[in-house]
Amino acid sequence: MGARDRIREFFITNVGKILTTQQIRKVGGISEYARRIRELRDEEGFQIKTHVDRADLKPGQYILETLEQRPVISRTISPQLRNEILERNGFTCQLCGAGAGDPDPFNSNRKVRLHIDHIKPLSQGGTNDRHNLRVLCSACNQGKANVQPPSDTALNIIAKIRKLPKSEQLEIYNILKRKFEA
Ligand SMILES: [Zn+2]
DSSP: OOHHHHHHHHHHHTTTSEEEHHHHHHHHTSSTHHHHHHHHHHTTOOOEEOTTTOTTSOTTEEEEOOSOOOOOOOOOOOHHHHHHHHHHTTTBOTTTOOBTTSEETTEEEEEOOEEEEESSOGGGTOOSOGGGEEEEEHHHHTTTTOSOOSSOOHHHHHHHHHTSOHHHHHHHHHHHHHHHHO
């Protein structure tokens, strides 16, 4: 029996009970128990909840709420849909406003990479429906940049402008153009 099987059985035997990282690690006998739990959730539809899903759980606590398995939704987003979302969001991160090719604010050797993010995570019943998808940069996708720097530096303001609809960007462009051409 593999680690995933042992962890699955442990959750099923303890359905409705809070389990801890230590217990699960002991049963699984591996350090990558977190990945096994993700697989049970995403590939098998088990409704395993964490502190991210439920305020009454502490970090490191897990609970299998019910034996009912959710229908599994593929994580794969077709290239067509991916392009559609990128176009719709103007190839711009919807949290920080970074665009593809901008320098990565967390690693100056790299350029920003854009991801398609599920607004409501698949693990919480979100779908691949286009309304549940948006563009995020790698940093925001990993939750590193979820706090916008408070200072109004030129870069921050540009990031804000890039998130505006095209018509408003054009308005700002025209104002600045008039100013500098005068
Ligand atoms: Zn971002």
